Amino acid sequence: MSKRIRILIAKPGLDGHDRGAKYVARALKDAGYEVIYTGIRQSPEAIAKTAIQEDVDFVGLSLLSGAHNELFPEVVRLLRKEGAKNIIVFGGGVIPEEDISFLQEQGIEAVFTPGTPIQKVLNFIESKKEKVLA
Amino acid sequence: MIDEIVKKILNGDIRAIARAISWIENDLPDKEALIDELFKQTGRAKIIGITGPPGSGKSSLLDRIIDLEKQKGKKIAVLAIDPSSPFSGGAILGDRVRMQKHATDPQVFIRSMASRGHLGGLAGATADALKVLDAAGYDLIIIETIGVGQTEIEVMNIVDLVLLVLVPGLGDEIQALKAGVMEIGDIFVINKADKDEARRVKAEVEYVLHLKNEDSKESSNPIFMTSATQNTGIKELVEGMESTLQQMEESGLLKERRLKRLALELKRILSSKIEDHVHHFLNTENNLELWLDQLAHRQAAPYQLISKKVKQVLKEFKKQ
Ligand SMILES: Nc1nc2c(ncn2[C@@H]2O[C@H](COP(=O)(O)OP(=O)(O)O)[C@@H](O)[C@H]2O)c(=O)[nH]1
Ligand SMILES: [Mg+2]
Numbered sequence: 478m479s480k481r482i483r484i485l486i487a488k489p490g491l492d493g494h495d496r497g498a499k500y501v502a503r504a505l506k507d508a509g510y511e512v513i514y515t516g517i518r519q520s521p522e523a524i525a526k527t528a529i530q531e532d533v534d535f536v537g538l539s540l541l542s543g544a545h546n547e548l549f550p551e552v553v554r555l556l557r558k559e560g561a562k563n564i565i566v567f568g569g570g571v572i573p574e575e576d577i578s579f580l581q582e583q584g585i586e587a588v589f590t591p592g593t594p595i596q597k598v599l600n601f602i603e604s605k606k607e608k609v610l611a
Numbered sequence: 612m613i614d615e616i617v618k619k620i621l622n623g624d625i626r627a628i629a630r631a632i633s634w635i636e637n638d639l640p641d642k643e644a645l646i647d648e649l650f651k652q653t654g655r656a657k658i659i660g661i662t663g664p665p666g667s668g669k670s671s672l673l674d675r676i677i678d679l680e681k682q683k684g685k686k687i688a689v690l691a692i693d694p695s696s697p698f699s700g701g702a703i704l705g706d707r708v709r710m711q712k713h714a715t716d717p718q719v720f721i722r723s724m725a726s727r728g729h730l731g732g733l734a735g736a737t738a739d740a741l742k743v744l745d746a747a748g749y750d751l752i753i754i755e756t757i758g759v760g761q762t763e764i765e766v767m768n769i770v771d772l773v774l775l776v777l778v779p780g781l782g783d784e785i786q787a788l789k790a791g792v793m794e795i796g797d798i799f800v801i802n803k804a805d806k807d808e809a810r811r812v813k814a815e816v817e818y819v820l821h822l823k824n825e826d827s828k829e830s831s832n833p834i835f836m837t838s839a840t841q842n843t844g845i846k847e848l849v850e851g852m853e854s855t856l857q858q859m860e861e862s863g864l865l866k867e868r869r870l871k872r873l874a875l876e877l878k879r880i881l882s883s884k885i886e887d888h889v890h891h892f893l894n895t896e897n898n899l900e901l902w903l904d905q906l907a908h909r910q911a912a913p914y915q916l917i918s919k920k921v922k923q924v925l926k927e928f929k930k931q
Contacts, residue, residue, distance in 0.1 A: 514703060523714040532633045560626055
C-alpha cells in the first residue's frame, strides 16, 4: 500500500492573480504531495465536483477578491451535499482577521493570510495526516 | 464492501468511480477483487491515447474533442497523467486547467494521475483505472501522457488508438523519430496550425511516415492539422478518429490490439505475483544485507548466488 495525499488547489472568485496559488502548489509538490490545480475563476460547484472526481483529501481555496465569506462556505456546503464528509478544506488570501472565526465555524479548518510562512501550511497538512490516512 | 462499490460504479456513481481509482493508485489489497468483478462488464468503451511533447496542446485539444463528442451524446472520461517529481515524489497535475469548463458536466469525468509510485508500473495502474471507467459506462476514454519517458510511452500500448501530437517550434522535430515515438502514433496531429512553421512540420512528418510505411502499402497514417486555440481542424480530427476506429474494427485490428493488451496485462500480473512469492519465500528483505556482505567479501558471485536461491525456490515449488 502506498497512499499519497492528494490536494486540490482551487481559485474561486473573479480575481485573476494565481501567483499565490501556484506558489503554494509548488511548495506542496516539493513536500511530496500530489497537487491538482484548477486554474482561475472557478465556481464553487466546479471546485466541489472536481474535488470529488479527483478524490482529494484536502481542498485549498485561494482568493484575493473579498468574496471569501460567501464562496468558501459554499464550497464546503456543496462538498458535504455530494457526500464528501471527509475532505478537509482550508483557505488563503487577503482575509481580515475578523472573518477568520466565521469561516472556521463554516467548516474551513484553517485560514492563511498573506505573509504566512509556507511551513505553517505544511504543518497544517501534516497535522491532519493521520486522520486522512486512517 | 466490494459488492456495494461495484454496484455503485456500474450505476455510474461519480464518487464510487473516483474512490475505486484511488484504490488502484494506492494499491489497496481489495483492488484485485474489485477489478475482477468489474472485468466482466468491460470491453464496450473505445480507448484513445493522446501523447506528444509537453506544451504541444494535448489538453487543449482534448477540451475541443470533448465539445464535439459531447454533442453526439457520448459519455467521456479523461485520465490525464503527469510526471511525479523524482526528488519529492510529489506532483503538480495541471492538465485539468484546460478542460475545466467540463468540470460540472455529468457526461464528463476527468481524473488526474501522477506517473510514479505505482506497483506493477504506470501502465498497470492505468489499465486497471480504464476498467473502472469502462464498466461505469463511459463510451469514450481518453488517456493523456507526455510523449517522453519509457513509462509514459508504455501506456500507449494499452489503448485502441494513439494520437501523436506534434507542433512547430520545438526545434528538431525529427528527434521524435529517434526516440521511437513516431512508431506508436496511429493518427498524427500537427497542432498550432495557426503558426507559420506548421506546414513545414507536416512535410517532415509526411516524409518520416513515407519511410515508415514504405513496405506496407495499406498502413498509411492520417495526418491532421489543428489549432486548439482557434478551434480549427478539430471536426476533421474527430471524424478521422471515428473512421480509423471503424476501419480497425472491420479489419480485425482492434480485436487484435485488445488481445495484445490482455496478453500484456496477464504477463504483468504473473510476473509481479511470482516476484512477490519468491521474495516472500527467500525473505529477500531481511537476507539482502547478508547476500551483499558475501558479495562484498568476494565469498560468493552474483550469478552463482542467485542460481542457488532459484534452485531453492524450484525445489519448494515441486514439493507443492
Ligand atoms: N498558438 C497555439 N497555441 C496553442 C494551441 N494549442 C495549445 N496552445 C497553447 O499551448 C500551451 C500548452 O497547451 P496544453 O494544452 O497545456 O499542452 P499539453 O502540455 O500538451 O497538454 C498553452 O499555452 C495553450 O494555450 C494552438 O493550437 N495554437
Ligand atoms: Mg496537458
